[in-house]
Amino acid sequence: MAGKRDKIMGKGNEAAGAAREAAGKITHNKDMEARGKAQQVKGKTQEALGDVKDSVKKATDALNSKD
Numbered sequence: 001m002a003g004k005r006d007k008i009m010g011k012g013n014e015a016a017g018a019a020r021e022a023a024g025k026i027t028h029n030k031d032m033e034a035r036g037k038a039q040q041v042k043g044k045t046q047e048a049l050g051d052v053k054d055s056v057k058k059a060t061d062a063l064n065s066k067d
Contacts, residue, residue: 002050002053002054002056002057003049003050003051003052003053003054003057004050004054005050006046006047006049006050006053007046007047007050007051009043009046010042010043010044010045010046010047010048010049010050011043011047012043013039013040013042013043013046014039014040014043014044014047015043016039016043017035017036017037017038017039017040017041017042017043018036018040019036020032020033020035020036020039021033021036021037021040022036023036024036
């Protein structure tokens with residue numbers, strides 16, 4: 001599907017962000033913790049983009065098959 005790559009990259013960013021956030025909490029490094037949270041948001045955004053791409057692809061395929 002069109003958005004598969006974005007979804008996979010998003011999951012990776014979420015996982016990396018969670019690890020970075022946890023490391024920041026353990027080491028009491030607020031900057032690292034914040035960067036981890038930001039990376040998780042980036043991952044969720046990438047996944048949403050993948051969902052949108054899939055929806056657009058399905059809609060255009062449906063429209064094209066009606067012709």
